Amino acid sequence: MPVEPFLVDQRITAQSRYFAGKTGSRFFTALRDHKKILGVRCAACNQVLWPPRSTCFKCFSPLSDSDLVEIGPHGTLLTFTRVHYREAVHPKKAPFIYGIIALDGADTGMAHFLDQVDFETLAPGLRVTAVFAEKRNADILDIAYFKPLP
């Protein structure tokens, strides 16, 4: 008996709750309440890490609230990519651009969205600034995206 090709549609939905930790909580509440971006300085390495963390990833020094420093909101684009296809793991509809941004005052970069930008002329080194969300919920999308500085 010939058999028609048979496709089965299924889905996995995973709910989770991520605890930001003590240092991460300071980072998110500063974003939500004051539109301030915090990094953390490791005195031993003399480096400012973004996002802030309670242990230096290089020398494992414990870091505390007194090491938190305000950074940004301007920064420099280190690298970028454009997502061309829609996939469930991406929080935005394609096409959109991910950039890795080193904020002024920080020594590490972090991934975020780039918008209001021409992809064709995009290049590392572009000066960008954070655009904060109107309604902020103490998560990383309190920064809506980064846009080029005029």
Added chain:
Amino acid sequence: MPEPELIEIPMTVDVPYRFSAGHFMGRFLTELRDNGTFFGIRCPRCGRVQMPPRVVCAVCHVPNTDWVKLGLEGTLAGFTIMYLPLTDPTTGKPHEPPFAYGSVRLDGSDSVVDHLLHVTPEVAHIWVGMRLRAVLRPQKDRIGDLSDIRYFEPLENQQKPEPKPSRKEPSDAR
């Protein structure tokens, strides 16, 4: 100084996906959807009947050839009572606990299919060897996946057998 606020971030990963059921599962799911019947497949070497059907016998690794029509009734081979939600891959939604989940060996099959049991989710109401019947969706609602089986329900007039007396009394002695 008041304790600083601690932040939790709820996250949902929702991944729809599509797979090709292939020749054998394709036929199995088509028969289930269109005719409400289960088909297994028999190994030409060892005679084992696998359900759901697969291309080769899991034991002999020879290609399976003979399709076998199975009934809707079977026997419970094992079960668990779930006290945590379980994501249903056909909908992505969790089943709310408590509920019973079991492995059912359909009559004429040598393998089991795992599915929901429509019983009171308590050990007093479930036992290995319990006779069960598959309850399917009405034909017009069937879509050709395992959710077309709504659940397995117990046949009427069954009693959980009395436990056999154990040879040794359980003891706390080490």
